Amino acid sequence: MNLKIDSFDQKILILLQQDARMSHAEIGRQVHLSQPAVSERIKRLEAAEVIRAYRAEINPKALGYQITAMIRLSTQQGRPYAQYVAACPEIIDCYTVTGEDGAVMRVLATDVEHLQRIINALNAFGSTSTAIVLTTHVAGKTIIVPAPDQNEA
Structure with a gap:
């Protein structure tokens, strides 16, 4: 920085x-x-793009989303999922990750059937593994400037 x-x-x-x-x-x-x-x-x-945007924090349950789930997607070469994920409004976060999974995403669904439709659509891009969020202990935590590296003196 x-x-x-x-x-x-x-x-x-x-x-x-x-x-x-x-x-x-x-x-x-x-x-x-x-x-x-x-x-x-x-x-x-x-x-300097330290501040990238200003947003309102919305309560998903107030809009009818009763389920938050984390979906891991193991993708295969030649099955690009990025365009689908960007267009799917229920997928609110998606990260390309290291390890066996190609992506991890946070998804909102109104009910189990809605979640199943999202999972079925994602299965076109690879295999999925889903975990339903029961409790959120930390979300939207304030980001602070990291302490300077002691070796950079």
Whole structure:
């Protein structure tokens, strides 16, 4: 990371992750900077793509999604799944991973039958293994700047 993140930037990032709608004036009050200084820092963080987007956190159950599942997909050469995954609204995260599985994805479904339809569609790209999420202990955790490597002195 070429951009130097100081303690003010770190505090601004934490506040924005907790409430992306917080005004620059309020952030300034909390971090002891002027509103223009906060605005300039946020612009710099956006330009450096440290801040990539601002989003609302939606409760899936309020929209009728009763099941969250993790699906592992073991893909085979020549069976590209990326286009399908990108177009499928129920697949909300998908990661290419190392190991036996080619991808791991987080999926929302309204019920078991809905989940089965998603799994059946994914089976066209390889074999799947599904785990239904029972409890979420950590989600959307605030990202902090890592401590400097002690060997980089």
